[in-house]
Amino acid sequence: MMISWKRVNAILQKDFKDFSRNLAVSSVIFVPIILGAFYGRMGVESIETHFLLINMTFAMVAAFVQCCLIAEEKEKNTLRGLMLSPASTADILGGKSLLTFIMTMVVVFFTAFLAEYKPANIAIITLAVILSSFFYIALGTMLGLYSKSVLEASVIVMPVIIVFSLGSFITLVVEKYPILQVVTYLPNIQLIDLATKVEAGAGFGDVLVEFAIILGWVIAAVILTVIIFRKRMVD
Amino acid sequence: MENIIEVSSLAKVFGNQTAIESVDFRVKKGEIFGFLGPSGSGKTTTIKILTGQLTPTSGTAKVFGESVSQLKNSEYRKRFGVLTDNSGLYGRLSIYDNLKLYCDLYDVPLSKIDEVLDAVNLKQEKSKKVSTLSKGMTQRVTLARALIHEPELLFLDEPTSALDPTNSLHIHDGLRALNEKGTTIFLTTHDMQEAETLCDRVAFLNNGKIQLLDTPDKLRKSYSDSTITVELTNEEKVILPAGSEGANQLFNYMNTNQVVTIHSNELTLGEIFVQVTGRKLA
Ligand SMILES: Nc1ncnc2c1ncn2[C@@H]1O[C@H](COP(=O)(O)OP(=O)(O)O)[C@@H](O)[C@H]1O
């Protein structure tokens, strides 16, 4: 599949202008940052809490914002215009994801900075955060493509926010009910496991399994998104 | 002449609702083709099939000699433009920013923006936010967007439905100029006046079928009786039959300076439509 940076950039620029004037959605990005500052003042010790914030950023910025952006393009029938243009699936999905990706990275950075999270190995954590964000952006895109309006999208995305933000609480429940063991393979739990190992001095080689599982989620989510998108091109 | 659109036995069924059944027509390269029908007759459905947005239930549709399923290819997408009734513009952005996006997507220089805005009479308004525009202005922006890349083939779904007469005329001039430069236009409308002044050929669509297809001129001729109406100085209107009897009467009226106006009794396209389909447009 061909990707045209000119087209991706055109969509990014358009999205940036549009998003900055869409206060209802854009104000969401401040929630994790404010919480980060709040936790920073209280003094956060545990990795779980740091990643509660980071996973919440994924859910609220990467998934929720992306879902709303896509749903709005659907609702206003502008997605149709993009689909009828020479832009390829990769151009449209790439262009539509880039703004969300940049915002997610900026918000994760500020939130972690304010909460005073200092990873033992910044390279591994950065890579894991970038990889994880791809999963949430794809998830948001999928849900956005499913919903008919922004309102519907914001309802559909709620369970996702809850499940993925509250990763550490899920682990507690899982300990009680072993049948829920599969839940520990979710990318948010894997990210916490990875970060815990890194804090205990693990190197790249020690967290390959966690990386592989997250990567698996990313690949599955991207493939599904492309399939749904292609289906949406024809009524 | 080369056909740019070829449709045969085209049908589309939504659940148990038949939108179009067995539609056949060809559009020649370079013509303005009018697809006329009351609302619900299947005009939009046909455009959606022809632009690859909808898969037909049966039959074939070819554009540029290729099956419409091939239109996903970006090279084909550059060759046609579409205006549909639901605008698809970004409301928070200015007219200019909306068109800029499309320039970039279609590889068109930004200098085209002023040119197309001129054509739709909106050059002064380009920094206005789209959400603040009237319905008619929005429709004109959508039209500007559809023709910004100078497509070979333009699909217009009721392009002037929200416009006042002055702007409609301006748009008609623009479309004619575009057509003279080589753009083939497929236009749906329920405005018979528009079809009459703009189209080289028209198809009458009713209940998902084409009832009649010809040039407006031929249609008018074949549906007209050959009588003429003469208005006299005493405000009387007389209908004169064809042949020597009518000719003699006309001679007498003219000879005695009684004639104010003479009208041929051609039907308008709208009247022909009613006669053929038994129903009114719009
Ligand atoms: N997505 C759809 N689902 C169900 N019925 C539809 C759909 N689109 C169009 N129709 C039906 O098909 C018929 C033709 O519609 P349309 O092509 O929009 O007509 P027009 O554009 O001439 O007004 C109408 O009866 C309409 O209700």
Ligand SMILES: [Mg+2]
């Ligand atoms: Mg219609």
